[in-house]
Amino acid sequence: MPEFLTRLGQQLAERWLTLLALPGALYLAVAQAAQVLGHAHPFDLARLTRRLTAWAGAPPVHSFGGQVVLLAGVLAASAAVGIAARTLGAGIERVVLAADWDTWPQPLRRLAGSRVAARRRRWDTARHVLDGHRRAAARAAALRKPHDAEALHEARRRLERIAPERPARPTWVGDRVRATGTRVRRDHRIDLAVLWPHLWLTLPDTDRAELSAARGELAASTALAAWSLLYAPLAVVWWPAAGVSLLLLLTARHRTRAAAESYARLVEATVRLRTVELLGLLGVDHSGPLSDDVGDVLNDLLDSRLPVLEAGPEGAP
Structure with a gap:
């Protein structure tokens, strides 16, 4: 000990x-x-x-x-x-x-909401561009033609620089x-x-x-x-x-x-x-990789049940 x-x-x-x-x-x-x-x-x-030397020479030191x-x-x-x-x-x-920007006091909440909306617009535009490159790559693959892989990767990087998923925070x-x-x-x-x-x-x-x-x-x-x-x-x-x-x-x-x-x-x-x-x-x-059914089982096992309402004196909740 x-x-x-x-x-x-x-x-x-x-x-x-x-x-x-x-x-x-x-x-x-x-x-x-x-x-x-x-x-x-x-x-x-x-x-x-010089100033440090003067301080060091002070009697209390x-x-x-x-x-x-x-x-x-x-x-x-x-x-x-x-x-x-x-x-x-x-x-x-x-x-x-x-994480709790929607509870911030005004005007911070308004500014954060405006930024979230602006980031979503940028993300949606970048996602549209990325989807266009993906469709072009799929058509090229179906026709056994080469496609611009670098443009596809750059579109994905541009999207992730904004946010990896559709923005929900500022x-x-x-x-x-x-x-x-x-x-x-x-x-x-x-x-x-x-x-x-x-x-x-x-x-x-x-x-x-x-x-x-x-x-x-x-x-x-x-x-x-x-x-x-x-x-x-x-x-x-x-x-x-x-x-x-x-x-x-x-x-x-x-x-x-x-x-x-x-x-x-x-x-x-x-x-x-x-x-x-x-x-x-x-x-x-369970064996093998995770599946949707596994997620449902876990949520059911681990999540708390809703509280039970007790009846009042006359049976009313």
Whole structure:
């Protein structure tokens, strides 16, 4: 037990240092450098060095008590900034996934609805083009003639750049995550929201580790977007901070899309590969690939029944 607690404490300390203290300390350092350098001397390292030397020579810094107070203050401030970034990142993740955009307050709900409608129009146009290429390819194959395969692939890529399925959310990331449920419901009539908690409990540790890592990468990418927002106000006193903020934002956008793609693919692959094993645990005999009937059986077994209305004093519900 003591060894477990020691190992747990070490892991928590490492996570605290990695996720909160170090990024927060870097932010505080940049903020202090921005205040010293300003717009007039944005890259004057000699000016920054002189100021740091002056601070290091202050009498309180040379005493043990002063060093302890300084270190504790820096760690506390770093952790506070890190917590603020993680909290802001959770809010950004909710906006990016946009699962509940239809409950957002006005005017955000109206803006999100307009974006969904615009994305649907673009997707419908791209789908029409793709269907035209598919029909042309089918006619060419029937006539044993060559067809433009590259044009067909490009039309498909253009469609997926808008959304992998017909858009229902205002963001590509939200639609990519939602597409997993759409596909398993269309292909196997499986309700992913009903299936997933039961399937998760039966997965091997390696599968759960892969899924957790992919989900953690999605959260980390939105946290990076939060850091970009925190660096943006520093541009008021030090203009290079605007470039830092923009670079972090572009990196966060790329990482968020890649993480959403990876996570969605892993979830879909897990459903297709592991659902048969869940059927065995539920006492359902099945061999071969998933089918629509299997999806119906799973939904019936796992979904909750509607609540029964109790009769009132006079038999009325």
